[in-house]
Amino acid sequence: MYDPLNKVIVDACLAPAKAYEVDLALEQLKHTQANSLLLFDRNYSSYIFLASLVKLGRQFTGxxxxxxxxxxxxLFKQSVT
Structure with a gap:
C-alpha cells in the first residue's frame, strides 16, 4: 500500500505467488483511515473487497x-455511444 501524497509505503507484505491478492488487500485495509481515497487495479474489483470498502466507509475508485x-x-455500454 502506497501513499502518493506523502510518497511513502504504508504497508507491504510478501506472500506465495498463489496467494489471492484480494485477501492480502483486505488485511491492508486496517492501515486506512476514514478520509482515505483508495485506488486499485482490476484484480481487486471483487464483491468481498468492494463490500468491505463500503462497510468501512472508505472512498475508492478502481x-x-x-x-x-x-x-x-x-457503464461500458454507455461509454461506447
Whole structure:
C-alpha cells in the first residue's frame, strides 16, 4: 500500500505467488483511515473487497474488466455511444 501524497509505503507484505491478492488487500485495509481515497487495479474489483470498502466507509475508485459485474457492464455500454 502506497501513499502518493506523502510518497511513502504504508504497508507491504510478501506472500506465495498463489496467494489471492484480494485477501492480502483486505488485511491492508486496517492501515486506512476514514478520509482515505483508495485506488486499485482490476484484480481487486471483487464483491468481498468492494463490500468491505463500503462497510468501512472508505472512498475508492478502481478499474474493472468489461466482463465484470452488471453495473460495470452498463457503464461500458454507455461509454461506447
Amino acid at each position: 478499474r474493472c474488466s468489461k466482463s465484470s459485474f452488471k453495473p460495470a457492464q452498463e
